[in-house]
Amino acid sequence: MPFACTVDGDLPLFFFSVMPFSTNNIFGYDKxxxxxxxxxxxxxxxxxxxxxxxxxxxxxxxxxxxxxxxxxxxxxxxxxxxxxxxxxxxxxxxxxxxxxxxxxxxxxxxxxxxxxxxxxxxxxLQSSLSNVAAGILLVLFNYFRVGEMIEVAGIEGVVESIEILSTTICTYDNRLVTIPNKQIIENNIINHVGKPLRRIDLVIGVGYEENIDHVRSSLQWVLDQNSEVCLEPAPAIALGELGESSVKFYVRPWVKSTDYFRLKLQLTEAIKRKLDEENISIPFPQRDIHLIQPETKELDVQAA
Structure with a gap:
């Protein structure tokens, strides 16, 4: 409707028509x-x-x-x-x-x-998920730990890491081998340090002419001199076999699992030195070859 605005009530300022408008309505939406x-x-x-x-x-x-x-x-x-x-x-x-x-x-x-x-x-990712499942089983059932010496899938060494997908082993010649966990689960696992103690099995052959008690006392002396050999269980020394060329003694001391390989080499060397010192012979397989010359017949050849 027409609307006029005046100043002081007598002069018109502007004039316009005002459309219907409500402060409660904005662009057709209720405020x-x-x-x-x-x-x-x-x-x-x-x-x-x-x-x-x-x-x-x-x-x-x-x-x-x-x-x-x-x-x-x-x-x-x-x-x-x-x-x-x-x-x-x-x-x-x-x-x-x-x-x-x-x-x-x-x-x-x-x-x-x-x-x-x-x-x-x-x-x-079916193959990868099978490795994940195998990794969970490895750590859940605690077959081995990081730092332990194991043998699996033809690989022998120290466990470097156990991941979800694979396990890394450092071999004794310092090579890193990564094996999928599925392959580990599917193979036999040998943990060399799963038990605190491990037995060293040595077979020492001496000549038939040697005195059995002398040999046994010499072997016992070597074990007694090594402080790393366990007293309990006590080491065993026994005549185990009469071989083709030697009398074989079984020497079986117990040592800590972590020292197994080192002590096996040390004891082998110490036994050899002691037997040499006691003049005990260590025979080895040998063969004597006799050459037999066939008899030759001398033919008398008559000159014509």
């Missing part, structure tokens, strides 16, 4: 509805952020609690770290889904998508 929507959305966002922050904090806290609890057991540190990391990420995914649900996003389709993606990845 109160907009305010309510803004407040509701803001609260949802704030709650979602609170859930996300709580998820980060709680996941980290639970991860530390799980690792602290597992460290009190005899489980391998690699397995403890692996379980801690898996628990952290699983809890984080759960809180992310809750965060999306708080924002009003349909999570059922998202969960289905994640499940399908996990299945597809699992089929594509």
């Amino acid at each position: 109160q509805a907009i305010v309510d929507l803004f407040i509701t959305t803001s609260l949802k966002v704030l709650f979602a952020l609170a859930i996300l922050l709580l998820g980060f904090w709680l996941s980290k806290k639970l991860q530390k609690l799980i690792i602290r609890a597992l460290k009190k057991t005899n489980l391998e540190p690699t397995f403890v770290s692996f379980v801690g990391n898996i628990s952290y990420y699983v809890l984080l995914v759960v809180f992310c889904v809750l965060c999306l649900a708080q924002l009003g996003i349909q999570t059922s389709s998202l969960v289905a998508l994640l499940g399908a993606s996990t299945l597809a990845i699992g089929l594509a």
Whole structure:
């Protein structure tokens, strides 16, 4: 409708027509509805952020609690770290889904998508997942630890590391060999230091002409002189076999598993020196070859 504005009530300033307008209506939307929507959305966002922050904090806290609890057991540190990391990420995914649900996003389709993606990845990485499963079994059942001497799949050496996918072994000639965990699980595992003590088996051959008691006392003297040979269980020295060319004595001392290879070499050398000192012969297989000349017949050749 026409509207005139005047200054001091007598001079017109401008004249225009005013369209119907209400402060409670903005661009065709109810102002109160907009305010309510803004407040509701803001609260949802704030709650979602609170859930996300709580998820980060709680996941980290639970991860530390799980690792602290597992460290009190005899489980391998690699397995403890692996379980801690898996628990952290699983809890984080759960809180992310809750965060999306708080924002009003349909999570059922998202969960289905994640499940399908996990299945597809699992089929594509079937070989790697079998190594992961084998790695979990290795550290869970504690077949060996880092720093132990083992023999597996034709490889012998010291365990350098136990990873989720593979295990690294340092051979005695200082070569690093990486073996897939699946291959380790499928083969026989020999742990040379799985027990604190290990027996050295030596076979010493002497001549048939040697005195048995003299040989036994000489071998016993060598063992007594080595302080690293265990007194319990007591070492055994016995005549074990009458060979083709020698009388064989079985010498079986017990030593610490970690000292096995070093002491085996030391004792072998010490026994050889002692037997030489006592003039005890160590025979070796030998053969005498006799050449027999065939008898030649002299033929009388008569000259024609």
